[in-house]
Amino acid sequence: MIITNLTTVMSQKKWWRGAILCIAFACSSLSAQAMTLNELQQTLSTTKIVRGDFSQSRTMAMFNQPLVSNGTFIIAENSGLWWHQTAPMAVSLVLTQDKLSQQFDNQPAQIITAAQNPMVFYFSHIFLALFNGDTAALNQQFSLKLTTLTPETDTTDTHTHTATKKQWQLVLTPKQAPLNKVFTTITLQGGKFINQLTLAEIRGDKTVITFSHQRTTPSTLTTEEKRVFQF
Numbered sequence: 338m339i340i341t342n343l344t345t346v347m348s349q350k351k352w353w354r355g356a357i358l359c360i361a362f363a364c365s366s367l368s369a370q371a372m373t374l375n376e377l378q379q380t381l382s383t384t385k386i387v388r389g390d391f392s393q394s395r396t397m398a399m400f401n402q403p404l405v406s407n408g409t410f411i412i413a414e415n416s417g418l419w420w421h422q423t424a425p426m427a428v429s430l431v432l433t434q435d436k437l438s439q440q441f442d443n444q445p446a447q448i449i450t451a452a453q454n455p456m457v458f459y460f461s462h463i464f465l466a467l468f469n470g471d472t473a474a475l476n477q478q479f480s481l482k483l484t485t486l487t488p489e490t491d492t493t494d495t496h497t498h499t500a501t502k503k504q505w506q507l508v509l510t511p512k513q514a515p516l517n518k519v520f521t522t523i524t525l526q527g528g529k530f531i532n533q534l535t536l537a538e539i540r541g542d543k544t545v546i547t548f549s550h551q552r553t554t555p556s557t558l559t560t561e562e563k564r565v566f567q568f
Contacts, residue, residue, distance in 0.1 A: 373483070386413045386558065389530070389551035391420075395544045413558055416566040431565055432461055438568050448568060456515075478516060479509040479523075486526070504528050 392407040408422040417433035429446075431438040437457055440446040451458040475481065486504035507525040511517035517539075524535040530551035536544040558566070 384414070384553060386411065386556060387530070387551055387553055390549045391546055392549075393544065393546045395542065397542045398540070411558075411562060413562075413566070416558065416563075419562070419565050429565075431568065433566060434458075434462070436568065437461075446568065475509070478513070479511055482508040482510075484508075 422428040
């Protein structure tokens with residue numbers, strides 16, 4: 338990531354773009370039944386931890402081919418976001434309420450605090466608000482459009498005994514600067530979990546992140562995961 342190619346973003350010191358990914362993980366527990374913002378808020382506030390995999394493709398005017406990366410993620414309500422890119426190079430990004438850490442391979446981690454760069458945490462707090470179910474805060478920054486893409490009735494997969502939820506789409510349109518100076522829209526699509534996040538930028542660049550293997554168990558952080566968030 339952060340959302341863009343991590344190496345490029347951090348070399349340009351555009352730290353705040355990392356916070357945008359919190360939208361994706363904030364919505365990763367969104368049920369297909371959440372067809373109103375009030376129901377969405379209730380649903381999001383009940384999920385404590387989500388783990389999964391991601392594949393990211395960023396199309397930029399300056400490159401002939403998209404920049405592709407993949408890895409794993411964890412978002413924990415009381416800890417923050419761990420975005421662990423495994424290819425094309427190892428990069429670990431950890432975002433909490435007041436600190437951000439990024440580490441390339443085995444290099445020393447780079448750490449920034451809210452006091453050092455308030456813009457990073459302006460964005461991160463907005464998007465972590467979605468994970469916490471604070472749609473009132475999001476309404477201050479975005480116009481939100483939540484729609485259903487398939488019929489209301491849920492079905493059950495008899496092989497896995499898991500419910501297959503109807504599909505939904507959430508489009509966020511920035512209302513004001515600085516968001517509307519960067520993005521035209523941010524679109525989330527999914528069912529029980531988010532399946533795809535699309536970031537459309539004013540300058541024409543686009544980032545598509547596909548999520549898979551999302552899960553809510555174990556319901557607590559492992560010892561290793563706790564260590565990651567302690568910096």
